[in-house]
Amino acid sequence: MPAEGEEMRSPESSTFADLPQRAAAVVERLRARSPRVHCITNTVAQNFTANVLLAAGCIPSMTLSAEEIGSFVAGANALLINLGTLDVERRQATDIAVTTAAERGVPWVLDPVFVDRSAARAEFARGLLACGPNLVRLNEAEFATLAGAPAERTSAAQFADAHGCVVAISGKADLVSDGARVVQIANGHPWMSQVTAMGCAGSALVAACLAAADDSFAASVAALLLLGIAGELAAAHAKGPGTFAANILDALSTLDASTLIARARIA
Amino acid sequence: MPAEGEEMRSPESSTFADLPQRAAAVVERLRARSPRVHCITNTVAQNFTANVLLAAGCIPSMTLSAEEIGSFVAGANALLINLGTLDVERRQATDIAVTTAAERGVPWVLDPVFVDRSAARAEFARGLLACGPNLVRLNEAEFATLAGAPAERTSAAQFADAHGCVVAISGKADLVSDGARVVQIANGHPWMSQVTAMGCAGSALVAACLAAADDSFAASVAALLLLGIAGELAAAHAKGPGTFAANILDALSTLDASTLIARARIA
Amino acid sequence: MPAEGEEMRSPESSTFADLPQRAAAVVERLRARSPRVHCITNTVAQNFTANVLLAAGCIPSMTLSAEEIGSFVAGANALLINLGTLDVERRQATDIAVTTAAERGVPWVLDPVFVDRSAARAEFARGLLACGPNLVRLNEAEFATLAGAPAERTSAAQFADAHGCVVAISGKADLVSDGARVVQIANGHPWMSQVTAMGCAGSALVAACLAAADDSFAASVAALLLLGIAGELAAAHAKGPGTFAANILDALSTLDASTLIARARIA
Numbered sequence: 001m002p003a004e005g006e007e008m009r010s011p012e013s014s015t016f017a018d019l020p021q022r023a024a025a026v027v028e029r030l031r032a033r034s035p036r037v038h039c040i041t042n043t044v045a046q047n048f049t050a051n052v053l054l055a056a057g058c059i060p061s062m063t064l065s066a067e068e069i070g071s072f073v074a075g076a077n078a079l080l081i082n083l084g085t086l087d088v089e090r091r092q093a094t095d096i097a098v099t100t101a102a103e104r105g106v107p108w109v110l111d112p113v114f115v116d117r118s119a120a121r122a123e124f125a126r127g128l129l130a131c132g133p134n135l136v137r138l139n140e141a142e143f144a145t146l147a148g149a150p151a152e153r154t155s156a157a158q159f160a161d162a163h164g165c166v167v168a169i170s171g172k173a174d175l176v177s178d179g180a181r182v183v184q185i186a187n188g189h190p191w192m193s194q195v196t197a198m199g200c201a202g203s204a205l206v207a208a209c210l211a212a213a214d215d216s217f218a219a220s221v222a223a224l225l226l227l228g229i230a231g232e233l234a235a236a237h238a239k240g241p242g243t244f245a246a247n248i249l250d251a252l253s254t255l256d257a258s259t260l261i262a263r264a265r266i267a
Numbered sequence: 268m269p270a271e272g273e274e275m276r277s278p279e280s281s282t283f284a285d286l287p288q289r290a291a292a293v294v295e296r297l298r299a300r301s302p303r304v305h306c307i308t309n310t311v312a313q314n315f316t317a318n319v320l321l322a323a324g325c326i327p328s329m330t331l332s333a334e335e336i337g338s339f340v341a342g343a344n345a346l347l348i349n350l351g352t353l354d355v356e357r358r359q360a361t362d363i364a365v366t367t368a369a370e371r372g373v374p375w376v377l378d379p380v381f382v383d384r385s386a387a388r389a390e391f392a393r394g395l396l397a398c399g400p401n402l403v404r405l406n407e408a409e410f411a412t413l414a415g416a417p418a419e420r421t422s423a424a425q426f427a428d429a430h431g432c433v434v435a436i437s438g439k440a441d442l443v444s445d446g447a448r449v450v451q452i453a454n455g456h457p458w459m460s461q462v463t464a465m466g467c468a469g470s471a472l473v474a475a476c477l478a479a480a481d482d483s484f485a486a487s488v489a490a491l492l493l494l495g496i497a498g499e500l501a502a503a504h505a506k507g508p509g510t511f512a513a514n515i516l517d518a519l520s521t522l523d524a525s526t527l528i529a530r531a532r533i534a
Numbered sequence: 535m536p537a538e539g540e541e542m543r544s545p546e547s548s549t550f551a552d553l554p555q556r557a558a559a560v561v562e563r564l565r566a567r568s569p570r571v572h573c574i575t576n577t578v579a580q581n582f583t584a585n586v587l588l589a590a591g592c593i594p595s596m597t598l599s600a601e602e603i604g605s606f607v608a609g610a611n612a613l614l615i616n617l618g619t620l621d622v623e624r625r626q627a628t629d630i631a632v633t634t635a636a637e638r639g640v641p642w643v644l645d646p647v648f649v650d651r652s653a654a655r656a657e658f659a660r661g662l663l664a665c666g667p668n669l670v671r672l673n674e675a676e677f678a679t680l681a682g683a684p685a686e687r688t689s690a691a692q693f694a695d696a697h698g699c700v701v702a703i704s705g706k707a708d709l710v711s712d713g714a715r716v717v718q719i720a721n722g723h724p725w726m727s728q729v730t731a732m733g734c735a736g737s738a739l740v741a742a743c744l745a746a747a748d749d750s751f752a753a754s755v756a757a758l759l760l761l762g763i764a765g766e767l768a769a770a771h772a773k774g775p776g777t778f779a780a781n782i783l784d785a786l787s788t789l790d791a792s793t794l795i796a797r798a799r800i801a
Contacts, residue, residue, distance in 0.1 A: 047581055050311050051462065051509070055461060055509065063385075068387050088623075241588065242787075249512075250510055318729060318775070322728060329578050335620060515776065516779075519774075
């Protein structure tokens with residue numbers, strides 16, 4: 001679709017002019033709805049992810065047990081599948097969770113952590129991509145592994161189009177595309193990459209926003225703005241990555257629509 | 268037992284007048300004894316639970332391995348069974364741990380996390396209730412699932428009486444009953460519900476206090492006062508749930524008997 | 535080797551006079567190289583360990599899956615095997631990881647957590663000792679269990695000599711020996727023992743330094759100075775163990791060579 005590709009590379013600025021307002025509306029609905037977000041995520045990330053969701057006003061759950069996960073996903077408003085520390089139980093849980101999400105219409109996010117470090121994991125991730133996630137969130141190395149191309153506007157749009165999902169690629173600036181639209185979000189702070197599970201927690205926040213929006217693209221932009229701007233606010237109160245991790249939770253719990261609109265850096 | 272029910276609903280205030288002093292004595296013995304507390308708890312809660320126990324002067328251990336857990340429980344002064352993120356290994360570990368605790372007279376606490384979200388988990392929790400925990404700690408939704416009645420003074424006392432244990436129900440105010448006695452503890456701070464594992468860590472603290480007291484009722488009151496008052500002190504130094512989580516550990520490590528007595532809000 | 539033993543008990547101070555400078559050089563190479571450190575560690579410690587490694591400028595990974603761990607270890611610059619919360623999956627992962635490390639020349643650290651609490655674990659640890667770790671890090675009770683002798687300069691040197699590795703024993707002061715040399719490092723702060731996983735994270739930092747130095751002895755000294763001095767700096771900004779845990783990450787991320795040399799307390 002070369003025409004779309006052209007449009008993506010030089011979008012009229014008016015196209016996305018209302019995106020901060022739409023993202024702010026998603027965040028307000030997130031606070032109002034307190035969605036239940038079930039997370040299959042790695043043990044490194046579980047605690048921080050739960051705290052990020054709680055700070056944002058959501059209700060996290062994390063069980064993996066084959067007997068239970070169906071009930072948890074069926075009762076959830078969104079689902080996160082994160083492949084970090086993949087193991088047998090997590091793979092079984094993932095199969096049940098994805099099937100339940102499809103049956104119940106629960107939106108889900110795939111975060112294929114470290115697919116660039118393990119062929120077995122990349123294979124498993126490709127199988128999940130075929131199951132129809134609403135959104136895929138990953139970093140540049142992970143994107144390159146799954147897309148077979150470096151992360152930029154055109155490849156992001158092609159990947160989203162090919163897999164029928166939104167893709168959100170984290171990097172110095174985040175790229176988000178649903179195939180038709182591509183934006184770059186420049187909010188955030190360097191300390192975000194020095195706190196483990198920041199990316200994983202960000203993917204959980206994207207899942208939470210999917211539960212608060214009809215438009216997956218706006219939901220993804222909302223979540224990334226929320227996290228990135230919280231990071232900027234937190235950095236002002238922190239002296240390094242340790243105090244920053246505590247302060248970003250504080251910032252997430254109070255960040256309001258007007259601050260989000262005022263600070264959004266979308267291109 | 269309507270007479271007891273009556274008494275419970277309108278206890279003479281003198282009945283519990285010395286409860287803060289007795290709770291403070293439990294906390295002082297806790298600091299002096301440094302009990303070993305073995306915790307079967309969910310992976311989300313393990314780190315914060317260990318830090319809460321360390322801050323309170325205890326020695327946590329968390330292993331789940333079938334070959335090892337018997338030794339750990341036999342060498343512990345108290346045991347916590349928390350059902351969050353229940354899985355096959357945790358269920359096997361629980362069976363061994365509960366059997367060992369019964370043989371060795373190690374007091375134990377059951378925290379039936381999320382039984383309201385999964386029938387399989389509620390079933391497993393009922394089996395554990397029949398094994399004779401010294402104390403059951405749970406929130407209002409979990410209590411309603413296991414007790415078949417909403418959480419209030421009479422139902423709490425009936426539940427404790429029926430199961431031969433102390434019950435501690437967390438909510439805006441905590442309810443504690445051993446069947447004969449019921450008290451309400453109003454200490455705490457709203458940020459406590461925005462930090463993951465705060466309830467799980469509180470249950471571990473109850474287990475620790477069981478190891479420092481002959482009276483499970485006083486032990487439970489002591490632990491809930493300790494955590495709730497630490498929360499109030501921490502909030503004064505925090506700007507949100509992230510900095511609050513760090514500050515509650517600071518407060519737990521220094522909270523003394525006189526502060527506990529002065530701030531206790533028991534009704 | 536009585537002559538060596540004599541020398542160890544009364545080393546000429548000149549022998550270790552340049553050790554702070556050599557340790558500082560290791561830390562500078564650590565920052566420059568950003569080594570990948572794969573950690574098989576317990577679920578309590580994973581998050582804090584990852585944050586310590588990130589704060590120090592390293593890239594942590596933590597997967598345990600049998601299909602994947604070979605790839606992760608082969609691509610890593612150092613490996614940590616920590617036995618806390620030992621289970622079936624971790625034991626399988628450990629076998630694969632140690633074999634891969636031997637084949638690829640990846641240096642590895644053994645941290646035999648709690649071998650004093652479980653005979654099964656002590657047995658497993660002895661098997662791993664025979665596989666040739668570059669370094670063993672443990673506390674005094676764990677050392678006594680594996681060495682059959684209390685921790686002091688001579689027994690440390692004998693243990694290191696017998697197993698062909700460096701040994702680092704944590705305590706009020708840390709003892710480090712490679713058989714020929716023994717030093718005591720007195721940096722640190724009491725709050726370090728009130729934060730869970732501080733020791734585990736320290737062992738991960740030792741592994742990271744092994745990836746940045748040819749000399750395992752200097753690497754170990756570097757890691758222990760880095761953590762101990764970061765602890766001293768963090769304590770100045772903290773009010774208790776909770777805020778201390780955040781501040782030690784801040785301190786680790788900025789601690790420079792000149793501060794390390796100025797504050798090193800080696801005897």
